[in-house]
Amino acid sequence: MHRQAHHTVPRLHLPVAPHCNTRCGYCERQVSHKAASVVAPGVSAAVLSPLEAIDKTRGFLRRWGKKAVIGIAGPGEPLANEQTFETLNLVRKEYPGITLCLCTNGLNLPDRCEDLRALRVQHLSVTINGFDPSIVAQIQPTVTKDGRVYVGRPAAEILIRNQEAGVQSAVEAGMFIKVNYVVIPEINGAHIIDTARKVREFGAGVFNPIPLIPRGRFRNMRKPDERYMDRLRRLCSKILPVFGHCKQCRADAEGIPGKEQAR
Secondary structure: OHHHHHHHOOEEEOOOEOOOOEEOOOOOOEEOHHHOOOOOOOEEOOOOOHHHHHHHHHHHHHHHOOOOEEEEOOEOOHHHOHHHHHHHHHHHHHOOOOEEEEEEOOOOHHHHHHHHHHOOOOEEEEEOOOOOHHHHHHHOOEEEEOOEEEEOHHHHHHHHHHHHHHHHHHHHOOOEEEEEEEEOHHHHHHHHHHHHHHHHHHOOOEEEEEEOOOOHHHOOOOOOOHHHHHHHHHHHOOOOOEOOOOOOOOOOOEEOOOOOOOO
16 A cells, blocks of 8 residues: 555655754755755755745645645654644645655654644654664764753663654554664664564554665765665565665655656
């Protein structure tokens, strides 16, 4: 079902969330028209205000129809920006039946899950790169929570704890959870099976191993090839349904994946 929808249902990512609460080694946020050729998370031509976003949504739905999915995926962390909730509220009020989705690192998910439920957000993509703090600390070494900055293992422990609680709360609230796992062979490649098993226990519906795009601090690291990724997907598919068609979209993506219009 998810695979079929991915190729047939239009989606619009509204880039209203500029701030982030984690520092991920693979992330390189770019907000610039000069990044038009870059296809990667965290990239957007501009950041929209909530009013600009609802105007963008109106035009998109006139063109693509109301079976489209409206989502927020950055360019920062959606749950770390109040503009996310302002935008979702505007969209939900004007289009009560529209499907809403959101991408998150999960750090603020326990605190904002009730807000998402109230807005009837149906789908969440949560990026979880492992449950071993010694591994996660290498990938996401810094988090900001409640005004405090945490570094290293304490940062990883807070992130993991909140991801666990947040995913379980979202499942209990009736949301469908897809877990994204950024595969970095030298760091977390061997940890993927344990992660798939654990997110299955929490109630995730789909597991999405995605290859590292060498950017940011990890720009010199090896990108896993398709043979490596196919092997991991086959192993994970014995645990959870695997989503194998992710395009690692931009924060301002629009249209049907693979058939996007020029910006």
